[in-house]
Amino acid sequence: MDLIDSHCHIDLPEFDADRAAILQQCRAFGMTDIIVPGISRDSWDHLLEVSADEPMLHPALGLHPMVIERHENEHLDDLELYIEKHQPLAMGEIGLDYYHKGSDRDRQRFLFEAQLEVARNHGLPVILHVRKAHDEVLDMLQRAKVPGGIAHAFNGSLHQAKRYLSMGFKLGFGGALTYEKATKLRQLVREVPLNAIVLETDAPDMAPYPHRNERNSPTNLPLILDAMAELRNINREVLARISAQNARRIFGLAG
Secondary structure, X not given: OOEEEOOOOOOOHHHOOOHHHHHHHHHHOOEEEEEXXXXXXXHHHHHHHHHHOOOOEEEEEOOOHHHHHHOOOHHHHHHHHHHHHHOOOEEEEEXXXXXXXXXXXXXXXXXXXXXXXXXXXXXXXXXXXXXXXXXXXXXXXXXXXXXXXXXXXXXXXXXXXXXXXXXXXXXXXXXXXXXXXXXXXXXXXXXXXXHHEEEOOOOOOOXXXXXXXXXXXXXXXXXXXXXXXXXXXXXXXXXXXXXXXXXXXXXXXXX
């Protein structure tokens, strides 16, 4: 089976004890690549070190909106330098998160816009984190004209999905679709075109239903694949191949 986890934080300390064993399990069932998004400046060195030891791991670098208090303006200069030196395949995880009241939206917008400019200048696709802000993010993308990317953990409307697709983006779907109560998301998964879909775990977060309240792992990607295949009434191997091809097109991966 041909599988790519398009969003997994395998570099985090939650995996320090068994990272190698997990990756071996992933290879055993056919996973070829895992995209590892960055979160903050102080995490990049470890992310790059972990990825350097494993050919299936591909780092992205970015400043995550949910930890806005950890980002300094000079980290944008560092981002430029790291991109030039390490040649990540994407910028991420970046975006806007308006879920929590009281979040510093002006600061989020400043950092997001600045990172979009860096991505455009370096020709990098972007990995988006968006909550309660899709329309604003879409308007900013329209102006920034970056070379596509992925709307990670997408849970917007079909209209918003089509706007992302028109700008060269794919939509990331993960463990949330395995919950039967996620009726809106599950209906969206049935409606978006197959060439829009990439699979992701977002491990160690967002565990699928059979492992709810546990640490998530990239080894759970087949559970997400099976749930989507059932929703789409499509053969799981065919869906795996299509989603992997979609991810390869976004990130320029061989395969």
